[in-house]
Amino acid sequence: MSPEQLFGELLGFGLSWRVAECVFSRAEGRVDLQVENTEEFWKMERCPRRGGLPKAYDHTDEVHWNDLHVMQFRCQITARLPRGRCELCNHTWRFRSPWEGKAEGSARISKPLLCF
Numbered sequence: 001m002s003p004e005q006l007f008g009e010l011l012g013f014g015l016s017w018r019v020a021e022c023v024f025s026r027a028e029g030r031v032d033l034q035v036e037n038t039e040e041f042w043k044m045e046r047c048p049r050r051g052g053l054p055k056a057y058d059h060t061d062e063v064h065w066n067d068l069h070v071m072q073f074r075c076q077i078t079a080r081l082p083r084g085r086c087e088l089c090n091h092t093w094r095f096r097s098p099w100e101g102k103a104e105g106s107a108r109i110s111k112p113l114l115c116f
């Protein structure tokens with residue numbers, strides 16, 4: 001199992017998201033995870049208004065989450081969050097990441113540090 005697959009399993013991504021790249025810097029004491037949605041993502045989501053299937057519209061700029069830890073090392077997730085457009089009603093919206101707002105022990109994964 002690759003480090004990317006391992007972190008995807010640890011974060012409980014399933015089929016919708018994947019860790020595209022995992023970089024560990026001992027000098028910086030940090031693990032960086034580049035995360036992206038998969039093609040499967042679009043089949044599993046539905047429009048919040050009419051329940052239609054979303055089609056990929058675009059992605060946000062990169063967003064960073066910094067308050068995770070792996071052992072004693074800081075862990076940063078970077079992702080471009082997808083926006084979809086409903087094929088029934090043309091509603092366009094941004095998806096939340098599955099790690100956004102989740103509690104992990106005493107740590108809490110916060111909202112994105114960079115807004116758009």
Ligand SMILES: [Zn+2]
Binds near residue numbers: 051086087
């Ligand atoms: Zn819709």
